Amino acid sequence: MPEWIEVILRxxxxVVALFFLTKLLGKRQVSQLSFFEYITGITLGSIAAYVSLDTDKTWHLGVIAxxxxxxxSYGIEYLQIKSKKARDFIDFKATVLIKDGKILEDNMKKERLTTDELLEELRKKDVFKVADVEFAIMESDGAINVLLTRENQPLTPKHLGVKVAPExxxxxVIMDGKVLDEPLDTLGLTRGWLQGQLDKLGFTVENVFxxxxxxxxxxxxxxxADKVEVPQPQEKPQLYALLKKCEADLEMFSLSTENKAAKxxxxxxxxxxxxxxVTLKPLIQS
Incomplete structure (x- = not known):
């Protein structure tokens, strides 16, 4: 067999072997890498390159490696799942960088992190003032997570005492002009319901990306067709408006009658x- 064909096949x-082996190791290999996973990723890539390019008779040793x-790596990940001490030793512990708005310089030196780098990471979190930070911690993968002081945290419906509908x-249910049956089943809906909704909008399944x-x-x-305007759903706002009208009518009837029982x-x-x-407002008002 010619050498160039052998290289192509190898x-x-x-590539196929690396794909399946990496898939075996799980999603963590393609997310934020820990210290050991970083080493594993580099090594696996290097060995795969050796297997594909080595023209000697010993290329099969690369497959064994x-x-x-x-x-x-699989054994290390299993050990990390079972033991916190193993996790701390292999991937390092998280390090507190800011506490109560005060930078901990000793921990900064320990992580070899400069002030400029810390400020850059804070800006990525939309934080421009260290005094606004209640707590900042460097995770084992090098990411820095920030907790703002209570007065600097964004307002939420809970802070305002507003109830919102669960999400x-x-x-x-449609992708690339084709109906997806499994999501419809998950929602307890049918193709007939979907077709009815599309008919209201004036489109067919084939029109929908x-x-x-x-x-x-x-x-x-x-x-x-990006230039075609899609009508906005009106059912929920109309329902809310109808209920408000009913409420107003009841108040008017109460004021207009002389009968005490009816009033x-x-x-x-x-x-x-x-x-x-009040209960339905988060659900039906757009």
Whole structure:
């Protein structure tokens, strides 16, 4: 066999083997790497390159080395799962860099981190003033996470005492002009329902590049034709407006009647509907 063909075949073999072996090691190998995973990634790549390019008779030894590295890495990851001491020794402990708005210089020196580098990492978190930081920590993968002081944290609905509707995962039900049945089943919907929603919008499945249904059963679509305007759903705002009108009508009936029993009934119904609207507002008002 010509040498160049052998190199091509070995390269294909190395790529396929590296793909499956890395997949075996899990998603952590392609996310933020820890210290040991960084070493493993470099070594596996180097061995795979050796296997694909070595033209001697010993190239199969590279395959053995590749397998040994994967088995060893798998064992290390298993040990890390079972033992915190092993995790701390292999991947290092997290280091506190800022506490109560004060930079801990000794920990900065320990991590060989300069002030400029720390400020750069803070700016990446949209923090420009060290005094605004309650707590900053360098994780084992080198990332720096920041907790702002309470007065500098963004406001949330909870801070304001506002109830919001629970949010679940939005499902893609149309992709590349094709209906995806599994997400529809997850939402408890059918193709007939989807077709009905598309008919309301005036589109066909083939027109839709991406269609998504949120946890409240509302369909939003992105079309292949970017210049075509997609009508916005109006059902929920219309429902809220109708309920508000009913509440106003009940109040008007209460004011216009002379019958005490009827007046009391209208007032009670109006108060009950008002309480229901407070509960439903996060769900139906856009």
């Amino acid at each position: 390269t294909i073999f190395a 590749l397998l040994v590295w994967v088995v060893f 679940r995962e939005t499902q893609a 991406l269609g998504q249904v949120d946890s409240y059963g509302e369909l939003t679509v992105d079309l292949y 009391q009934m209208y007032e009670q119904c109006s108060e009950q509907l008002q309480a229901i609207l």
